[in-house]
Amino acid sequence: MKLLVTGGAGFIGSNFVLYMLKQHPEYQIINVDALTYAGNLENLKLVENNKNHTFVKADITDAKAMEELIGQEVDIVVNFAAESHVDRSILEPDIFVKTNVLGTQVLLDAARKHNIKKFVQISTDEVYGTLGETGLFSETTPLAPNSPYSASKAGGDLLVRAYHETFGLPINITRCSNNYGPFQFPEKLIPLMISKTLADEQLPVYGDGLNIRDWLYVEDHCSAIDLVIHEGRNGEVYNIGGNNERTNLQIVKTILVQLGKPESLITHVKDRPGHDRRYGIDPTKTMTELGWKPKHSFETGIEKTIRWYLDNKDWWTRIQTGAYLDYFVKQYGERLGDQE
């Protein structure tokens, strides 16, 4: 089996590549990533010399490059590549539309041309918008995105659906809740708060801190995607989540307790515009149809994650200083020649 994984140098994509090469050592993975600020080849050090893993630096909006790659007898495309940070999407919506909508369409065209076996779109629960105090997102909840990020992801999802309905392209769409775990870029809530706590810096909590997210340990997201690839029914959407709703303040306080730091570090700052109040996923379909079950409770997952950030301080300080950007040139510059 040959997989083209896009965005495989980012947080979830790199965890997925490592997971798949462990679960299916015989699979071949072509990992294509544009290495934006969020792409970090240091995440892939463990598989650098694995002959079944090939890294290619390219942009998913580059039609010629995508066609060439998918034309290399690729069976399955798994599209993680995206601009992924809501706060950045408020400052700069255009790049979100370009990568998340146009990039998806470019991949779909190439996938269609080469008759691949399945296109798996990695989407997010944020396309459903926000919940009140009760209820959960199901696969039939209407899309009602509120940020430029979630709107661009919804746009990508709708194109994937349309290529299935119009051209018969075999597809699945997964919509997962907030992920956390190793290799998450320290601009997102959990790694940001861990790194700031360790530096005894103020912890910027947006608004009243009572917004709720439904947290899933990244490896459990990867195991669900593995099942969707192999068992997902053609054309179906699968919601992924572990029933771990927490307020942002609960998350920050958990980190403070585990690191033995005082709550006085918490600072409430101006709220994010259009800030979704609550996300909560109903994963029943994925659990019953595909037999998926998360392995980590929030308590075990957050403990593992904090341990990982303590043990891998180098990884995130190199991001903070920008040193991680040199790694590509050092590691791949010569090998890739003029592609760089």
Ligand code: NAD
């Ligand atoms: P990330 O920002 O850590 O990684 C994104 C990766 O995509 C980076 O390596 C980046 O270099 C690459 N990329 C960006 N633009 C590209 C382009 N034009 N061409 C090729 N590569 C490009 O994001 P993440 O948190 O790992 O999220 C991965 C996917 O999962 C996204 O599609 C996101 O919408 C979805 N998702 C994320 C979460 C979460 O909590 N992080 C939850 C549900 C779904």
Ligand code: TYD
């Ligand atoms: P984030 O990790 O950006 O994920 P998303 O917005 O996609 O859910 O944020 C998670 C929650 O944490 C969200 O409600 C916004 C909040 N937040 C803060 O309160 N302070 C911060 O510095 C950040 C980055 C997020």
